[in-house]
Amino acid sequence: MLNKIYDWVDERLDITPIWRDIADHEVPEHVNPAHHFSAFVYCFGGLTFFVTVIQILSGMFLTMYYVPDIENAWKSVYYLQNEVAFGEIVRGMHHWGASLVIVMMFLHTLRVFFTGSYKKPRELNWIVGVLIFCVMLGLGFTGYLLPWDMKALFATKVGIQIAASVPFIGELIKILLAGDATIIGAQTLTRFFAIHVFFLPAGLLALLAAHFIMIRRQGISGPL
Amino acid sequence: MHKGKGMKFVGDSRVQEKNNKSVYPPDYSEYPGKTEPFWPDFLLKEWMVGAVFLVGYLILTVAHPSPLEGQADPTNTGYIPMPDWYFLFLYQLLKYEYASGPYNTIGAIVVPAIAIGALMLAPFLDRGPERKPLKRPLPVAFMLLALASMVYLTWESVVNHDWAAAKKQGQIVKEVEIDQEDPGYKVYAKQSCINCHGDKLQGGAGPNLTNTGLSPDEIAKIAHEGKGGMPPGQYKGSDEDLQKLAKFISELKAE
Numbered sequence: 001m002l003n004k005i006y007d008w009v010d011e012r013l014d015i016t017p018i019w020r021d022i023a024d025h026e027v028p029e030h031v032n033p034a035h036h037f038s039a040f041v042y043c044f045g046g047l048t049f050f051v052t053v054i055q056i057l058s059g060m061f062l063t064m065y066y067v068p069d070i071e072n073a074w075k076s077v078y079y080l081q082n083e084v085a086f087g088e089i090v091r092g093m094h095h096w097g098a099s100l101v102i103v104m105m106f107l108h109t110l111r112v113f114f115t116g117s118y119k120k121p122r123e124l125n126w127i128v129g130v131l132i133f134c135v136m137l138g139l140g141f142t143g144y145l146l147p148w149d150m151k152a153l154f155a156t157k158v159g160i161q162i163a164a165s166v167p168f169i170g171e172l173i174k175i176l177l178a179g180d181a182t183i184i185g186a187q188t189l190t191r192f193f194a195i196h197v198f199f200l201p202a203g204l205l206a207l208l209a210a211h212f213i214m215i216r217r218q219g220i221s222g223p224l
Numbered sequence: 225m226h227k228g229k230g231m232k233f234v235g236d237s238r239v240q241e242k243n244n245k246s247v248y249p250p251d252y253s254e255y256p257g258k259t260e261p262f263w264p265d266f267l268l269k270e271w272m273v274g275a276v277f278l279v280g281y282l283i284l285t286v287a288h289p290s291p292l293e294g295q296a297d298p299t300n301t302g303y304i305p306m307p308d309w310y311f312l313f314l315y316q317l318l319k320y321e322y323a324s325g326p327y328n329t330i331g332a333i334v335v336p337a338i339a340i341g342a343l344m345l346a347p348f349l350d351r352g353p354e355r356k357p358l359k360r361p362l363p364v365a366f367m368l369l370a371l372a373s374m375v376y377l378t379w380e381s382v383v384n385h386d387w388a389a390a391k392k393q394g395q396i397v398k399e400v401e402i403d404q405e406d407p408g409y410k411v412y413a414k415q416s417c418i419n420c421h422g423d424k425l426q427g428g429a430g431p432n433l434t435n436t437g438l439s440p441d442e443i444a445k446i447a448h449e450g451k452g453g454m455p456p457g458q459y460k461g462s463d464e465d466l467q468k469l470a471k472f473i474s475e476l477k478a479e
Contacts, residue, residue, distance in 0.1 A: 024261070024262070026259040026260065026261060027260050027261070027262050027266040028257060029257030029258045029259060029260075030257065032258070032260060032266065032269070035257075040273075046270055047273070047277055050274050050277065051281075070296070074295040074296065078292060078396075081289075089286070092286070092288075094290075095291075096281065096284050096285050099308075109343075110371075113363075114357050115355060116354065116355030116357070116360065117355070118346055118347045119351075119355060120235065121235050122237070123347035123348065126346065126347050130340070133343075134340070140310065141308075141311070144307070148295065148296045149293035149294060149296055150293040150294050150296055150300070150303055150394045151293050151305070151306055151394055153297075154303045154304075154305035154306075155305050155308070157305065158305045159307070162318070165328050165333065167329060184298070217237070217239060218234075218237035218239055219236065219237050221236060224355055
């Protein structure tokens with residue numbers, strides 16, 4: 001049955017080459033932990049992506065309850081945490097996933113650095129990777145404000161002060177982030193929400209696509 | 225004769241090379257090893273690694289519920305801010321004399337920009353063909369130095385943070401309904417208590433008086449003798465009124 005559907009679609013769209021590009025390739029011995037246990041360091045990138053997928057899924061479920069408004073943001077998180085079935089688990093996964101994704105991404109960066117895998121011809125993929133790192137830090141920073149609790153507000157105040165100290169454009173960055181020259185409040189919360197769930201994830205997905213296409217095009221770097 | 229699947233690649237990548245004079249490392253086919261198809265053999269192993277990782281992740285989630293502090297109160301001026309742990313090294317850097325105040329640009333912009341810039345440009349700064357860490361001592365040494373600084377700064381930040389105060393300042397305070405007609409509240413308002421502890425006993429100069437967990441006798445004793453920053457002899461009324469006051473305060477509990 002499934003084969004028939006596949007053949008029906010393939011006859012019209014010729015999808016087999018696409019499938020080959022995605023899945024049909026050889027994995028060399030030096031990255032396979034089944035052959036060399038130390039090759040587990042090559043798992044960090046994949047695990048980063050795994051946590052990223054969990055972040056996207058858990059985040060989608062969180063927005064079913066979360067209200068990006070200073071009156072209700074904290075209350076909606078409190079409700080989600082204490083009243084909603086499995087709300088504590090979903091929020092817990094998003095909370096801990098935010099830390100794990102930074103840890104795994106950091107380890108992945110170190111693996112690529114210490115194996116010298118960023119060298120020619122893979123310079124572009126390294127740059128895209130560093131951009132992904134920056135986007136992830138941005139997601140961490142904007143997500144920290146959203147529960148609208150005490151630590152969120154005051155950490156954001158400090159963060160925006162730091163952004164405002166950039167020479168020449170600091171004030172503009174501050175107004176762009178906070179929505180106002182002096183107040184950290186309702187506008188800031190809605191902007192951080194928009195940045196956290198629309199702008200940065202869109203950028204992240206585009207960068208991840210570029211990252212993966214380049215890996216498939218170039219293959220993984222050879223053994224040392 | 226072409227190598228690999230009859231093609232010549234750029235270095236060890238899958239991009240085909242335009243001329244045949246390769247100066248880059250050889251491709252996979254030159255390493256006699258046990259290559260394995262990605263689908264389905266290797267993917268299954270990746271899923272097993274993912275499953276083990278997920279178990280650890282879920283244990284962390286159920287063992288440590290994600291924290292939620294009290295609702296944001298912009299009027300609170302005493303709150304000591306704390307970023308998430310992965311920004312702690314930056315937070316600590318900004319506490320040092322030559323990275324803060326008039327030198328703020330150094331700590332907030334120059335140092336992070338150099339770090340991110342050097343990381344981003346690593347392939348162009350480290351251009352040699354060598355990949356083994358020991359054969360490119362400078363890039364490796366700089367990375368280890370950066371790592372050590374980050375670990376040190378994070379450590380300094382953690383040991384210098386007052387975790388007990390941080391826990392207390394963020395606690396969720398459940399609002400307790402105050403019956404302003406209660407005879408105890410009338411004594412509270414008439415005496416000087418209200419000046420320091422607030423009209424809803426929410427605290428001010430003195431601490432919050434709801435959910436104290438104290439017995440009426442203990443409260444009466446504090447009213448006479450003071451406690452902490454509260455001087456003795458604050459209560460100047462009859463013993464009968466003090467009974468009402470103490471009973472009123474000791475019964476203020478959130479459900």
